[in-house]
Amino acid sequence: MPRITFDQVRKAYGTVEVLPPFDLALNDGEFTVLVGPSGCGKSTTLRMLAGLETLSGGEIYFDDKAISTLEPKERDIAMVFQDYALYPHMNIAKNMSFALRLARVSKSEIEEKVTRVANMLNIGHLLDRKPAELSGGQRQRVAMGRALVRDAGTFLFDEPLSNLDAKLRGKMRTELAEMRDTIDKNMVYVTHDQVEAMTLGERIVVMADGLIQQQGTPEELFKQPVNKFVAGFIGSPTMNFVDGELVDEKGQIWVRGDGFMLPLSAETSSRMKQGATKDVTVGLRPSSFSQDVTTGAPIELKVVVSEYLGAQSVLVTHCGAAEVLVETQSAAPVKSGTIQSFGVNTDEIMVFDKTSGLRL
Known part of the structure; x- marks a missing residue:
């Protein structure tokens, strides 16, 4: 060979x-x-x-x-x-x-x-x-x-x-x-x-x-x-992308956008401090959301459609004007048309340059 x-x-x-x-x-x-x-x-x-x-x-x-x-x-x-x-x-x-x-x-x-x-x-x-x-x-x-x-x-x-x-x-x-x-x-x-x-x-x-x-x-x-x-x-369902801007508050880097304000992990924050980019694209996988708000940074999303797939469901939600997919357990059903709170695993937040698309 x-x-x-x-x-x-x-x-x-x-x-x-x-x-x-x-x-x-x-x-x-x-x-x-x-x-x-x-x-x-x-x-x-x-x-x-x-x-x-x-x-x-x-x-x-x-x-x-x-x-x-x-x-x-x-x-x-x-x-x-x-x-x-x-x-x-x-x-x-x-x-x-x-x-x-x-x-x-x-x-x-x-x-x-x-x-x-x-x-x-x-x-x-x-x-x-x-x-x-x-x-x-x-x-x-x-x-x-x-x-x-x-x-x-x-x-x-x-x-x-x-x-x-x-x-x-x-x-x-x-x-x-x-x-x-x-x-x-x-x-x-x-x-x-x-x-x-x-x-x-x-x-x-x-x-x-x-x-x-x-x-x-x-x-x-x-x-x-x-x-x-x-x-x-890579990944199914596909990653969610929403526009935001980086905000530095007392040494902690946050990403703020239409309908959300999320802190970045210490590792990601250290990389953000080294760059001059402010306007960014935030990447969140559907699996990064939890129905237990205490397990991560809180975010409120409006549920548009709940797609039942058996053991799991995929929620089509709105975060501001952006569409966001969320994976949940079907054992805890979520009704369409409701506003739900989720916890976001901040270790899994990815930040991309808005112009080049490169990961920061």
């Missing part, structure tokens, strides 16, 4: 530069997720790695070997596409073994590999069927199985679950996580779904507008986002 390095790689279509020069290193045996909104460049990055797109500049290395001039078949990769791309006239066994048969692998070895991978993916009983006889989730397993039997050094996944319904996506995420823990290979996974990224990635690379915003573990991105975009993209 090679260490994959992007060195000042860029991509342009004519005069339009979709990926400015960037550097990225993917460690040996790591499950890396490229995540971001549509059009951010994540799939283009994956396709350049696969050899399906040419580079406009820079180089990609497998260990110390430059690969940008190599054909896809020479790169020791296997790719799973969004649309399955199965041969409809072949049964599942032949679909999975197609690349091995082209490589003239022995019949016994093909049978052993197909059977082992099919059983791992729970499709061993489907090998004699045609793709049209399978459900969407089963077809996706076949597409993954076709890649896995090749025993390549690197596996690439291009939004493989986006065509599935919500329940099946959840099941397939679990199966992918199990597969990740049992197969010691490089895996690069592209998705626009931050839930997939958080549950699958050992390392997540967040992209926007062709730029890498931040990379790190799911916990690092959730707790220490570098800017407003990452903070708002």
Whole structure:
């Protein structure tokens, strides 16, 4: 398994530069997720790695070997596409073994590999069927199985679950996580779904507008986002953002806005004293609110809608003119149209520069 390095790689279509020069290193045996909104460049990055797109500049290395001039078949990769791309006239066994048969692998070895991978993916009983006889989730397993039997050094996944319904996506995420823990290979996974990224990635690379915003573990991105975009993209429900201004009262830094006045933690306050920014954007996660006012700084919110989700509810509230989401326990229901008091965990308040979006 090679260490994959992007060195000042860029991509342009004519005069339009979709990926400015960037550097990225993917460690040996790591499950890396490229995540971001549509059009951010994540799939283009994956396709350049696969050899399906040419580079406009820079180089990609497998260990110390430059690969940008190599054909896809020479790169020791296997790719799973969004649309399955199965041969409809072949049964599942032949679909999975197609690349091995082209490589003239022995019949016994093909049978052993197909059977082992099919059983791992729970499709061993489907090998004699045609793709049209399978459900969407089963077809996706076949597409993954076709890649896995090749025993390549690197596996690439291009939004493989986006065509599935919500329940099946959840099941397939679990199966992918199990597969990740049992197969010691490089895996690069592209998705626009931050839930997939958080549950699958050992390392997540967040992209926007062709730029890498931040990379790190799911916990690092959730707790220490570098800017407003990452903070708002990672986490579900999404982070709340409200405008405010910093106020210094007797050495304590507060953030004041329309309908709230909250003290910052000692750590955040010390950073605020070093900067000259006064107008800021405040970030609060829905989970930072408590119905027990004594557990944090008090704030009053007008409840507009209460969304019951089972064990938890999500309240859509108003803080001044801003909409604020609050997570609560459904065992303590809150009525719509009422004004409720909450306690805010001040350790979880994040402050961002109002102009640049950078976290202060």
